[in-house]
Amino acid sequence: MHPALQNLEVICTISSYVERTSLPALASTCREFEHPALDVLWRDLHSVSPLVNCLPSDLFGSDRGCSVLQKPPDGKVWDTLFKCASRVRSITITRSYRLENPQTEALSLLMLSCPSTPASFFPKLRKLTLYDNGTRSTAEFLRMAFVPSLVELDLQITSASSTALPVLSCLGTLCPNLQRMTVQVARARDDWLRKNSPFIIQSVSQLHHLHTLSTCDLGHKGMEYLMQLRALQSLSLDLTTSSSWDTLPQVQSPGFQDLKLLNLSTPTIEHASNFFRSLQIVRSRGISFNFASRRAGSSASGSAMLSQFLAILQEKCDNDKLESFSFIRLGNMQPTELGIFTSLHAFRNLTQLVIGEDCDISMSDEELCQLVKAWPKLRVLKLSLYNTITLPTFHGLIELLRLCPVLTSLSLVIDATELDGIDLKCPGGGLCNKHIKFLALGTSPLRSPVNVAVILSGLFPCLEEVDIGGSASNKWIIVNDFLSGFRLVREQRIEACVCSDL
Numbered sequence: 295m296h297p298a299l300q301n302l303e304v305i306c307t308i309s310s311y312v313e314r315t316s317l318p319a320l321a322s323t324c325r326e327f328e329h330p331a332l333d334v335l336w337r338d339l340h341s342v343s344p345l346v347n348c349l350p351s352d353l354f355g356s357d358r359g360c361s362v363l364q365k366p367p368d369g370k371v372w373d374t375l376f377k378c379a380s381r382v383r384s385i386t387i388t389r390s391y392r393l394e395n396p397q398t399e400a401l402s403l404l405m406l407s408c409p410s411t412p413a414s415f416f417p418k419l420r421k422l423t424l425y426d427n428g429t430r431s432t433a434e435f436l437r438m439a440f441v442p443s444l445v446e447l448d449l450q451i452t453s454a455s456s457t458a459l460p461v462l463s464c465l466g467t468l469c470p471n472l473q474r475m476t477v478q479v480a481r482a483r484d485d486w487l488r489k490n491s492p493f494i495i496q497s498v499s500q501l502h503h504l505h506t507l508s509t510c511d512l513g514h515k516g517m518e519y520l521m522q523l524r525a526l527q528s529l530s531l532d533l534t535t536s537s538s539w540d541t542l543p544q545v546q547s548p549g550f551q552d553l554k555l556l557n558l559s560t561p562t563i564e565h566a567s568n569f570f571r572s573l574q575i576v577r578s579r580g581i582s583f584n585f586a587s588r589r590a591g592s593s594a595s596g597s598a599m600l601s602q603f604l605a606i607l608q609e610k611c612d613n614d615k616l617e618s619f620s621f622i623r624l625g626n627m628q629p630t631e632l633g634i635f636t637s638l639h640a641f642r643n644l645t646q647l648v649i650g651e652d653c654d655i656s657m658s659d660e661e662l663c664q665l666v667k668a669w670p671k672l673r674v675l676k677l678s679l680y681n682t683i684t685l686p687t688f689h690g691l692i693e694l695l696r697l698c699p700v701l702t703s704l705s706l707v708i709d710a711t712e713l714d715g716i717d718l719k720c721p722g723g724g725l726c727n728k729h730i731k732f733l734a735l736g737t738s739p740l741r742s743p744v745n746v747a748v749i750l751s752g753l754f755p756c757l758e759e760v761d762i763g764g765s766a767s768n769k770w771i772i773v774n775d776f777l778s779g780f781r782l783v784r785e786q787r788i789e790a791c792v793c794s795d796l
Contacts, residue, residue, distance in 0.1 A: 466500020511536035580618035659690030747776030
């Protein structure tokens, strides 16, 4: 045998590159390849069917549509099951639960007759992703999959009548090392939240290593438990189906002291305002919002509500700590003036600003520069505009590069038809940005692809292409063709200069 094949690391590397369908054959070639090949074969499962299929076909039967055991599992069955299941590191089931139901029921039956503890089924499981309707079989399967090695759980239930969630109450004991957790339930209304959120709250309160959590509204009591999690870094709250924030709570909570990201989804701006007004302080490096437009019949304009909301943010957030602000607004809103967002100047260390889709903002060159002038550290800027009367031009873009010299990602709609006053030989007057790795100009109008390409090549000498997204204009494709040609000429010129020096 070649000496390299006596090296376990080499064998494991070879096994990791073998096609999945060829791994069983590789495992049977010799003793040295057996365990590494089987480890790769069973490491990541996208269904529990392979586990059931490796067992004798006559072990299970059906009685009135339900899986039943035909005979007691013998020692050989348990050896086969443990040999396979003990190698599983991740399970991902996101297809229709109806396809998985017989297999999950079969594993549940085996668990009931297992001579060992349920945790012995998947002793190395680290990640579980399960999307289904939350039946009793789901609860039994979760009880089997909740093991001490689990560090990531993504559980999304499609039915609000789920009977699976009570098993979550023991999650803190069974999975003490859990670090990332998502628990979402579709169409969960107030009655459901009141009955079932205590199960989630109990599990979360015991997870002292949890640093990433995405969940539905856990009520005011649940929020207090979340604030006590010292390891928590990223929190995503979906409050869209809850009425808890229809009004301002009577008592303020301490708030969050050290988050990297707070992501909030609410049905209206008023709900988001009530949420923040209920907190004493929010110290987070990043904040992201996703909420619908104002409700019909509201007397206040969308702009007025947004202005009030941003004032609350300025009061409640740590102005020095906040570095990233993302604002996503859904539904139809009245056109918003860009000047409203200048209240964000209080967050002087901002490095990322995203004003997302569905924002109808009219913006001139002067207004663009007025918005960004307070953020010289800005690295990511995304302003999604549509149906606007006024757009910034290349003049505004050049001034933007001067005010924010470290930009690496820029998404903006500009009027690329207005080229008056731009020197094609030196578009930025000597100013350029060599850091930009991503440039999206959306549906920016243009007339002359070659001139636009010359300007962009001068302003962004390291840019490979413009991300045109869903633009229907073939002219932007032509711009990218020119940019590619310019870049090739530039590289050849540099290479020629290097050769001449040699």
